[in-house]
Amino acid sequence: MITLPPFEAFLEEHRTPVYRLLHAMVGPQAAEDCFQETFLSALRAYPRLPRDANHRAWVMRIATNKAFDHLRAAKRRAVPVAEVPEQPVADPELDGEPELWRAVRSLPPLQRAAVVQRYVFDLTYAEVGSALGCSEEAARANAYEGRRKLRKAMADA
């Protein structure tokens, strides 16, 4: 009989990919909050999760939705400021290339999500589409457009 793993094991297995997705989607500061929201939602629904479901795809979809919620709320909260601070606030970045991550986060949310899921996590376009709630074609188009912009941003930098 296949049974659900204890949530402790589920958390252990998926915490790093979820964190990386959120970090790429919303940045280091908000990633922590979105991470907590993602796993709280997952824990609430967990006993009803079909045993043969794709657990990784399920939790990534929750995380993607939390990231979108966060980005929408941040947009609503954004108000014009009189003075722009001269020094950018230091962002603790993951190892790797900070410029690249900043370029990823300057993409529109759907392109950002599609790029991260396709090129960071190697999901198929069908899986990206199911995580984003759009068609495979739309997932492909968003990943393509996002990648094109990234190439351009990195070439300009």
Add this chain to the structure above:
Amino acid sequence: MRELKTVGRGDADAMAAQAAARFHDLAAERGLVDVAYAVVPSPVGDLIVATTRRGLVRIGFPTEAPQDVVEELSVLLSPRVLEAPAKLDEVRRELDEYFEGRRTRFEVPVDMSLTRGFTRKVLQATARIPFGSVSTYRDVARKAGNDRAYRAAGNALGSNPIPIVVPCHRVLHSGGGLGGYGGGLGVKRFLLDLEHAL
């Protein structure tokens, strides 16, 4: 986009681990944990101890792999199982006091949902054997309602999900032999010595 695949892997592990540590507290605070467990050190080795909202439900000796115990709780009770030591502070305190010889009865509520039928009756009879005294398989069988079922009583005690607190170590053979013990006979002898029962 090969560079996207490799960046952010190293530190993400550490940051995810920290976030997961905070998640344990948050989940417990929100009341979303059906089974909370912790590892509690003791003179008879590390015990894995688990509680539900109703009370203490499981104590595992080092003879059992902690992972197997967690798995068992997940299957038999609920998959919402998380390590949450704060939920076991009371149990830990009582166990510490017991092993230091400062406690002769446990007061934490107990959840017997891992037991059924005759087994539960045998364990309920066993729970009434006071600190420092002993009983026999035949006697607990009788108190559970069937004095000829002493073999079944032995099996019931062998499957006791909450040893130490439900004191199956106080049940011996009628002839005075120690009988058996899930945590090993050395542990049974240790507990009886601690209670000056022999």
